[in-house]
Amino acid sequence: MQEIRNYTINFGPQHPAAHGVLRLVLELDGEVVMRADPHVGLLHRGTEKLAESKPYNQSIGYMDRLDYVSMMCNEHAYVRAIEQLLGIAAPERAQVIRTLFDEITRILNHLMWLGSNALDLGAMTLFLYAFREREELMDCYEAVSGARMHATYYRPGGVYRDLPEQMPKYRESPWTKGSDLKRVNGWREGSMLDFLDAFTDDFPKRVDEYETLLTDNRIWKQRTVGIGVVSPEQALAWGMSGPMLRGSGIEWDLRRKQPYAAYDKFQFQIPVGRNGDCYDRYLVRVEEMRQSNRIMKQCVAWLRAHPGPVMVQNYKVAPPKREEMKQDREALIHHFKLFTEGYSVPTGEVYAAVEAPKGEFGAYIIADGANKPFRLKLRAPGFAHLSAMDEIAKGHMLPDVVALIGTFDVVFGEIDR
Amino acid sequence: MNEAATSFADRLRERLAAQILRVIDSVDAPTVEVKAEHWLEVARALRDEAEFRFEQAVDLCGVDYLGFGDAEWDTSDVSGEGFSRGVEGFGPGRFKWSERPESAHKDNRYAVVVNLMSLAHNRRLRLRCFAADEALPVVPSLISVWRGLNWFEREAFDLFGILFAGHPDLRRILTDYGFVGHPFRKDFPLIGNVEVRYDAEKQRVVYEPVSIEPRVGVPRVVRDDARYQQARSESAHAAAGK
Numbered sequence: 001m002q003e004i005r006n007y008t009i010n011f012g013p014q015h016p017a018a019h020g021v022l023r024l025v026l027e028l029d030g031e032v033v034m035r036a037d038p039h040v041g042l043l044h045r046g047t048e049k050l051a052e053s054k055p056y057n058q059s060i061g062y063m064d065r066l067d068y069v070s071m072m073c074n075e076h077a078y079v080r081a082i083e084q085l086l087g088i089a090a091p092e093r094a095q096v097i098r099t100l101f102d103e104i105t106r107i108l109n110h111l112m113w114l115g116s117n118a119l120d121l122g123a124m125t126l127f128l129y130a131f132r133e134r135e136e137l138m139d140c141y142e143a144v145s146g147a148r149m150h151a152t153y154y155r156p157g158g159v160y161r162d163l164p165e166q167m168p169k170y171r172e173s174p175w176t177k178g179s180d181l182k183r184v185n186g187w188r189e190g191s192m193l194d195f196l197d198a199f200t201d202d203f204p205k206r207v208d209e210y211e212t213l214l215t216d217n218r219i220w221k222q223r224t225v226g227i228g229v230v231s232p233e234q235a236l237a238w239g240m241s242g243p244m245l246r247g248s249g250i251e252w253d254l255r256r257k258q259p260y261a262a263y264d265k266f267q268f269q270i271p272v273g274r275n276g277d278c279y280d281r282y283l284v285r286v287e288e289m290r291q292s293n294r295i296m297k298q299c300v301a302w303l304r305a306h307p308g309p310v311m312v313q314n315y316k317v318a319p320p321k322r323e324e325m326k327q328d329r330e331a332l333i334h335h336f337k338l339f340t341e342g343y344s345v346p347t348g349e350v351y352a353a354v355e356a357p358k359g360e361f362g363a364y365i366i367a368d369g370a371n372k373p374f375r376l377k378l379r380a381p382g383f384a385h386l387s388a389m390d391e392i393a394k395g396h397m398l399p400d401v402v403a404l405i406g407t408f409d410v411v412f413g414e415i416d417r
Numbered sequence: 418m419n420e421a422a423t424s425f426a427d428r429l430r431e432r433l434a435a436q437i438l439r440v441i442d443s444v445d446a447p448t449v450e451v452k453a454e455h456w457l458e459v460a461r462a463l464r465d466e467a468e469f470r471f472e473q474a475v476d477l478c479g480v481d482y483l484g485f486g487d488a489e490w491d492t493s494d495v496s497g498e499g500f501s502r503g504v505e506g507f508g509p510g511r512f513k514w515s516e517r518p519e520s521a522h523k524d525n526r527y528a529v530v531v532n533l534m535s536l537a538h539n540r541r542l543r544l545r546c547f548a549a550d551e552a553l554p555v556v557p558s559l560i561s562v563w564r565g566l567n568w569f570e571r572e573a574f575d576l577f578g579i580l581f582a583g584h585p586d587l588r589r590i591l592t593d594y595g596f597v598g599h600p601f602r603k604d605f606p607l608i609g610n611v612e613v614r615y616d617a618e619k620q621r622v623v624y625e626p627v628s629i630e631p632r633v634g635v636p637r638v639v640r641d642d643a644r645y646q647q648a649r650s651e652s653a654h655a656a657a658g659k
Contacts, residue, residue, distance in 0.1 A: 041591035046600060053510040053607055055635050084444045236472045236536070239565035250536070257539050344640040347486070350444045351476070351532050351543065362476060364532060368486040369639045377478040379532070387568035416591060 055342030081352035094158035109357035117406035158311035242359025248276035477569035479577035576601035
């Protein structure tokens with residue numbers, strides 16, 4: 001009699017479907033997963049410890065590098081925690097700009113998720129489609145902050161600066177010229193708000209295109225329907241949030257339940273799944289893109305009608321204007337103190353969370369009155385989701401593990417921190 | 418802080434009086450400091466009792482309170498020394514592995530903090546539990562209450578060396594295989610202990626002591642002056658005028 005043993009394999013850390021640096025130790029019985037043991041931490045950079053040795057403002061840039069496909073949402077949680085400790089509030093216009101960019105970020109993230117997840121499950125075209133639209137939105141990131149991804153745009157007390165009057169245009173190059181150049185610059189004649197208006201008008205059609213490719217696609221449904229079912233009870237026990245929670249039929253969205261920024265000003269709906277499988281979470285995410293688009297549209301209209309400051313006028317927290325510094329000694333001192341020493345945050349602790357595209361992203365800060373956080377803990381949604389891997393993956397086939405990693409929407413920047 | 422939340426803090430005080438040290442009103446949600454021996458009991462009560470219903474443990478983290486509130490730059494007095502007084506400190510960025518302060522001591526040095534959320538009542542709560550023994554910090558594991566805390570407890574063990582009694586699988590999670598020490602402790606150097614590179618001659622990866630020098634750009638400064646009160650009153654004023 002031949003002895004039959006379970007087979008243990010290493011999935012990743014260098015596997016295109018491992019979404020970065022996931023090492024997954026899988027115990028297989030034939031092709032059925034008996035046990036999944038994710039090894040994370042290959043991208044651990046000690047962000048939290050680094051933040052403890054720097055003034056508060058210098059760590060905002062680290063936040064971008066956590067979940068590097070939803071950059072500004074991470075900043076938002078961190079900045080909001082500081083604001084709550086300081087007892088300051090950003091001006092209304094800054095709040096709406098943050099709302100706008102949180103939604104841009106959500107679309108960026110979901111496009112990345114949709115593209116790469118579809119690619120993992122064998123649909124190549126969608127990846128190209130998704131990156132086409134990501135390009136437009138990354139240009140918005142670039143227009144306001146100068147960086148396409150790691151923006152450092154949100155600051156305690158507001159945002160770095162107001163939206164640009166002129167949307168940057170493509171220049172003529174051997175690859176883009178003539179009618180091509182005219183086409184890509186078509187939306188870019190006016191301000192950034194004009195550009196976003198054109199984008200939001202067009203985007204629902206693009207989402208329809210994605211749905212044409214996937215929603216009723218037989219292969220897509222075979223790979224996702226009934227795979228990775230998460231019951232509502234499981235979702236709560238494992239600390240899941242965002243689309244993972246909503247996919248299981250629990251209507252919970254921090255934007256609605258614990259409104260922050262300017263979400264209480266705008267109309268939107270919260271899509272909820274029914275079966276809690278990968279397909280439902282796909283539908284939830286696609287619908288979220290449509291809702292984000294709707295919020296963006298409203299933000300643009302609001303921003304057109306309400307000019308105003310985007311940063312608090314408190315020079316103990318926010319730097320004074322450069323022109324002022326040339327004239328005013330007081331302003332120069334403020335600037336110097338702010339950039340050499342920073343501001344001291346009163347003793348206390350706070351946990352501030354935002355509804356990031358992947359779920360609840362939170363920043364927990366313990367302040368001891370110093371100009372640096374005493375302890376900063378970042379709560380990453382992906383960390384909680386991935387920790388449920390063993391329970392969810394048990395009994396699935398090996399190829400379904402790829403669908404699961406995709407549906408958890410893991411990004412190792414935030415999981416390993 | 419609205420009224421409902423304050424009364425909630427009072428209800429907590431009343432219900433858990435025997436099992437907790439105190440309830441602090443933080444900016445966002447009440448913080449409850451729980452006695453270690455009642456940690457599990459309190460957690461279970463908060464999850465199950467209809468009044469609390471904290472179905473979800475959002476986050477768990479370790480804290481090392483060594484050096485809490487210490488400044489590296491004296492701001493209470495005038496000095497003629499300039500920036501030089503700001504370069505001699507004792508924060509984690511200022512020493513190497515060989516110079517780490519091994520005799521550092523503080524009462525209630527390690528704590529575990531859990532952030533809870535109740536979806537039923539749309540409410541948040543924070544629990545804190547201090548580990549009694551500094552040399553061997555042990556806190557009961559909460560996995561039996563919220564199984565999703567599994568990895569969070571592993572992380573706190575990995576980074577702070579806090580042991581969770583009753584955890585089934587307390588392995589390191591974020592640091593390298595074979596890592597020595599607990600990197601988020603305040604007496605662990607910021608630059609770390611060892612660095613890794615590929616050695617072409619030995620044809621394998623080698624570990625060596627770190628070659629970079631410890632350096633901190635900005636000293637730790639504790640100030641509590643009028644400006645923050647001013648900021649608060651200004652924003653309150655602006656909110657009232659809106």
